[in-house]
Amino acid sequence: MKKDTLSEKKKHKPARHPADESYLRLVFRRFVHHRLAAVSLIVLGVIVSAALLAPIIAPYDPQDIAGPFAQPPSGSFWLGTDQIGRDMLSRLLYATRISLLVGVMATAISTAIGVLLGLIAGYFGGAADMIIMRFTDMVMSFPYILLVLVAAAIFRPGLVSIILILGFVDWPGIARLVRGNVLGLRETNFVKGSLVAGMPLRHILFSEILPNTVAPILVYATSVLALSILDEAALSFLGQGVQPPTASLGNMLNGAQSLTVLTTQPWLWLPPGLIIICIVIAINFIGDALRDALDPNGGK
Amino acid sequence: MGKYILKRILIAIPVLIGITVIDYAIMCMAGSPLAMLQGPRVSEAAIEAKEIALGLDQPVWVQYFLWLKQLLHGNLGYSIKSFQSVSSLIGRHIGPTLLLMGVSLLVSLFLAVPAGIYSAIHQYSKGDYAVVTVSFLGSSVPGFFLSLLLIDLFTVRLGWLPSGGMTTLGTAGGAADVARHMVMPVMVLSFSMAGSNIRYIRSAVLEILHQDYLRTAKAKGIGRFKVIYKHALRNALIPIITVIGMEIPVLFGGAVIVEQIFSWPGLGLMTMSAISSRDYPVIMGVCLLSAVVVLIGNLVTDILYAFADPTIQLD
Numbered sequence: 001m002k003k004d005t006l007s008e009k010k011k012h013k014p015a016r017h018p019a020d021e022s023y024l025r026l027v028f029r030r031f032v033h034h035r036l037a038a039v040s041l042i043v044l045g046v047i048v049s050a051a052l053l054a055p056i057i058a059p060y061d062p063q064d065i066a067g068p069f070a071q072p073p074s075g076s077f078w079l080g081t082d083q084i085g086r087d088m089l090s091r092l093l094y095a096t097r098i099s100l101l102v103g104v105m106a107t108a109i110s111t112a113i114g115v116l117l118g119l120i121a122g123y124f125g126g127a128a129d130m131i132i133m134r135f136t137d138m139v140m141s142f143p144y145i146l147l148v149l150v151a152a153a154i155f156r157p158g159l160v161s162i163i164l165i166l167g168f169v170d171w172p173g174i175a176r177l178v179r180g181n182v183l184g185l186r187e188t189n190f191v192k193g194s195l196v197a198g199m200p201l202r203h204i205l206f207s208e209i210l211p212n213t214v215a216p217i218l219v220y221a222t223s224v225l226a227l228s229i230l231d232e233a234a235l236s237f238l239g240q241g242v243q244p245p246t247a248s249l250g251n252m253l254n255g256a257q258s259l260t261v262l263t264t265q266p267w268l269w270l271p272p273g274l275i276i277i278c279i280v281i282a283i284n285f286i287g288d289a290l291r292d293a294l295d296p297n298g299g300k
Numbered sequence: 301m302g303k304y305i306l307k308r309i310l311i312a313i314p315v316l317i318g319i320t321v322i323d324y325a326i327m328c329m330a331g332s333p334l335a336m337l338q339g340p341r342v343s344e345a346a347i348e349a350k351e352i353a354l355g356l357d358q359p360v361w362v363q364y365f366l367w368l369k370q371l372l373h374g375n376l377g378y379s380i381k382s383f384q385s386v387s388s389l390i391g392r393h394i395g396p397t398l399l400l401m402g403v404s405l406l407v408s409l410f411l412a413v414p415a416g417i418y419s420a421i422h423q424y425s426k427g428d429y430a431v432v433t434v435s436f437l438g439s440s441v442p443g444f445f446l447s448l449l450l451i452d453l454f455t456v457r458l459g460w461l462p463s464g465g466m467t468t469l470g471t472a473g474g475a476a477d478v479a480r481h482m483v484m485p486v487m488v489l490s491f492s493m494a495g496s497n498i499r500y501i502r503s504a505v506l507e508i509l510h511q512d513y514l515r516t517a518k519a520k521g522i523g524r525f526k527v528i529y530k531h532a533l534r535n536a537l538i539p540i541i542t543v544i545g546m547e548i549p550v551l552f553g554g555a556v557i558v559e560q561i562f563s564w565p566g567l568g569l570m571t572m573s574a575i576s577s578r579d580y581p582v583i584m585g586v587c588l589l590s591a592v593v594v595l596i597g598n599l600v601t602d603i604l605y606a607f608a609d610p611t612i613q614l615d
Contacts, residue, residue: 036433134311134314134315134318135318137315137318137595138315138318138319138322138591139322140549140594141315141319141549141591141592141594141595141598142319142322142549142587142590142591142594143549143550143552143553143556143590143591143594144549144553145553145554145556145557146552146553146556146571146586146587146590147587149556149571149572149575150326150575150583150584150587151326152575153330153575153578153583154326154329154330226440230440230442233442233444233445234442234443234444234557237442237444237557238557238560238572239576240575253444253445253448256448257561259456262448262451262452262456263452263456266452269448273442273445273448273449276442276445277437277440277441277442277445280440280441280442281436281437281440284436284439284440285436288436
């Protein structure tokens with residue numbers, strides 16, 4: 001599977017030998033070795049903190065008409081103003097906030113569902129496994145974006161529904177991953193030992209099996225996060241996601257479907273697009289470095 | 301082998317039935333067609349008559365089987381907007397979509413296969429870093445944003461390519477004209493697909509390069525060229541099959557957005573307009589069709605896989 005990348009080079013470097021190094025420190029050291037990921041972490045950190053601090057650092061209220069409409073960037077409006085005179089920088093900050101919120105919440109929901117179903121299917125096997133995995137196959141057969149669009153058409157589009165829709169559609173990958181890992185773990189001696197010792201089921205599932213499969217889940221969740229942010233953007237761009245006046249990175253690009261905006265007002269659509277790319281590529285690089293850093297078979 | 305294929309097909313059947321159930325359930329959730337009839341000039345009795353005519357007074361599962369029976373006769377229902385049958389609507393729009401998807405898949409493979417193999421063979425070289433970085437860019441740039449950039453560049457600034465449609469209005473069209481209209485949508489679709497494909501093929505080839513039989517081949521001293529081109533690449537066929545299988549759902553999804561932006565007159569554009577007018581029979585017809593195509597695609601991939609890799613566990 002995909003476990004190699006740029007950072008594999010580390011495997012060929014002579015290992016220093018800090019015998020007392022903790023696992024987390026080892027992971028961290030391997031992680032920062034992936035230069036692009038280290039840079040990505042900083043970029044993402046800046047974007048996330050700017051988004052979190054939006055109420056403090058945004059120069060204007062994102063909903064307020066602050067100046068003349070459709071003004072190019074200037075000293076008082078760093079990124080210009082939109083067609084009705086709202087400050088683009090403030091809107092961009094709040095939009096990033098919304099898009100990150102959607103991504104994180106949707107990922108949390110789909111990871112929770114996927115982990116739960118994967119644990120059940122993998123541990124109990126038999127009929128439960130059969131039913132859950134066939135259901136997973138069914139959901140996976142529907143093209144993802146089509147399913148999301150249909151759900152968005154049925155439920156009134158909006159912030160909460162978009163989070164729920166993305167969360168409830170994107171779990172099959174995680175379920176499959178967890179199931180596969182659990183199948184392997186179930187046969188290990190420490191799990192069998194707990195079974196023989198008569199440990200309660202909850203303990204075996206959540207304290208023995210789950211911690212041992214956290215690493216791949218974390219890696220997979222980063223790719224789900226990247227995808228959720230991309231999908232929110234696509235949906236909102238198509239007018240089926242986050243609804244104005246709330247700004248999201250996707251619906252800020254919506255205006256660029258008109259030719260005048262596209263050709264003469266690039267400050268309205270280039271910044272949100274570039275922010276999406278920065279966020280998503282940073283998350284992808286981080287996920288990639290995590291995959292290598294958490295790999296128990298990787299070198300030091 | 302025959303047993304394996306039979307087993308795969310037997311597993312696919314309940315999934316297929318499940319897909320129709322989900323599809324029907326979503327359609328039910330979307331609301332009853334009677335709600336669309338209601339109005340001041342429609343009497344209660346007329347609605348009731350319609351309810352019986354449509355079989356809506358029956359229990360849900362009976363309705364499902366009635367719907368399934370129609371489905372097996374090739375009847376996907378009727379558009380509530382244009383009153384045309386969904387199957388004829390799909391039939392009319394599927395050609396352009398298949399053309400777009402097929403060409404994009406080919407282009408993305410032409411990009412990804414050599415790039416992925418090159419990257420794996422020259423692991424950790426500058427070229428490898430460049431290829432992998434570009435592939436990350438490919439899977440991180442939203443398709444619609446790339447489309448906007450391309451339209452801005454090729455249509456507005458350079459004036460080289462048309463920004464929408466399949467043929468120039470008022471002309472006879474012809475293959476060259478269609479090809480010109482196809483350049484940008486194909487670029488967008490294949491770039492984003494090539495992104496993940498390059499990384500997949502790269503790691504698959506890397507895995508092959510570390511196999512024992514390659515070490516043996518190298519040890520025989522037949523030369524680097526022969527090792528790679530005779531022994532390694534033949535085995536790279538298997539990941540390529542996987543890639544094609546993985547791309548089918550991505551293609552359907554990507555087509556919806558790309559067709560919308562470039563007004564490509566295919567299934568995606570039809571679906572988007574059905575979504576904006578809440579034309580559920582059409583939407584669910586497309587969903588059902590694409591889910592079935594994806595399912596068949598996976599089945600064919602699994603079977604091809606078994607042919608291409610004789611060492612695969614068939615049970």
